[in-house]
Amino acid sequence: MSPLFFMFPLLLTIAISRFKHKILRSLLFFVCLCPGLLFASIYYKPDVRIVATNWVKKNINISSHLLSESGNVVNLPVSGNYMVDNFDFYNNYQAPALAQSLALADYIFVPSRRVFLNYQYPYYQSLFNGKLGFIKLIDFTPNYSWPLISEQAEETWSVFDHPTIRIFKRTNKLSIPEYEALIKI
Numbered sequence: 001m002s003p004l005f006f007m008f009p010l011l012l013t014i015a016i017s018r019f020k021h022k023i024l025r026s027l028l029f030f031v032c033l034c035p036g037l038l039f040a041s042i043y044y045k046p047d048v049r050i051v052a053t054n055w056v057k058k059n060i061n062i063s064s065h066l067l068s069e070s071g072n073v074v075n076l077p078v079s080g081n082y083m084v085d086n087f088d089f090y091n092n093y094q095a096p097a098l099a100q101s102l103a104l105a106d107y108i109f110v111p112s113r114r115v116f117l118n119y120q121y122p123y124y125q126s127l128f129n130g131k132l133g134f135i136k137l138i139d140f141t142p143n144y145s146w147p148l149i150s151e152q153a154e155e156t157w158s159v160f161d162h163p164t165i166r167i168f169k170r171t172n173k174l175s176i177p178e179y180e181a182l183i184k185i
Contacts, residue, residue, distance in 0.1 A: 099179035133172035
């Protein structure tokens with residue numbers, strides 16, 4: 001289908017040009033132009049990952065231990081002395097390894113909806129309801145997707161291009177066996 005995409009604006013231009021009334025023609029032209037302008041405006045705003053990284057640099061102690069997802073999502077570009085544990089939920093979901101990472105973590109980053117929406121790991125249920133001893137600190141949501149809700153869009157758009165990033169902060173430390181019990185499949 002993609003080789004035919006050029007035909008749509010061409011045929012629409014021909015159809016609009018056949019309207020006799022200037023006001024109607026101008027109105028149709030404006031209506032057709034709006035989606036393209038909304039889409040193009042996205043690229044004039046900073047990427048949500050950069051916004052989140054700047055927030056992390058300002059608000060999280062440099063010696064903090066960060067637990068984040070890795071594997072098939074884009075990591076936040078945090079640098080410096082942060083201890084970042086990128087846990088691979090695709091190939092390595094083992095309760096003992098994740099429990100050890102949770103015991104060390106001061107903050108948890110959920111860089112997109114991809115894993116928690118596609119895999120029903122008990123880890124996410126326990127994280128989101130607070131049983132792991134972490135509370136949601138902040139969400140970084142792309143604010144340029146109006147009128148669309150970015151997280152309900154197609155996966156490439158909502159995971160790689162315009163993710164919602166969630167950051168959780170430790171409020172209560174549990175033991176490794178307690179973590180294992182909460183996240184075991």
